[in-house]
Amino acid sequence: MEKSNANYKLRFKKLLEKQKVDIEKQLAAFTKKDTNLKGDYDTQFPDFGTPQNSDELAQEVSLYENRLPVEFTLESKLQEIGTALEKIEKGKYGVCEKCGKAIDPKRLETKPEAKYCVKCKTKTS
Numbered sequence: 410m411e412k413s414n415a416n417y418k419l420r421f422k423k424l425l426e427k428q429k430v431d432i433e434k435q436l437a438a439f440t441k442k443d444t445n446l447k448g449d450y451d452t453q454f455p456d457f458g459t460p461q462n463s464d465e466l467a468q469e470v471s472l473y474e475n476r477l478p479v480e481f482t483l484e485s486k487l488q489e490i491g492t493a494l495e496k497i498e499k500g501k502y503g504v505c506e507k508c509g510k511a512i513d514p515k516r517l518e519t520k521p522e523a524k525y526c527v528k529c530k531t532k533t534s
């Protein structure tokens with residue numbers, strides 16, 4: 410029993426770590442890691458050189474504005490993954506934060522960073 414539990418944890422740990430690497434790669438493409446704040450990324454203003462005209466400047470601004478929500482989404486997912494990894498270390502992984510019941514492993518397969526079971530998730534959203 411203990412052995413299968415360890416395998417289960419290892420499996421999700423690998424899944425989460427893979428996702429973490431993927432997200433960090435995506436973030437690295439257009440952000441700079443904030444060295445003062447752990448886990449925070451700053452979207453870089455696109456650097457196409459000095460804008461030659463107002464069109465170029467507008468393009469840079471809109472690109473920057475498009476990146477911000479992407480940064481936010483990736484950053485919060487990264488935080489959820491970090492929390493899930495901590496839970497694995499503490500042996501609290503796979504337990505719903507609301508009702509304390511085990512989260513369906515099928516749900517964890519598709520969303521390994523899930524904090525709540527399907528029931529609680531449906532209630533909150």
Ligand SMILES: [Zn+2]
Nearest residue numbers: 505508526529
């Ligand atoms: Zn629950």
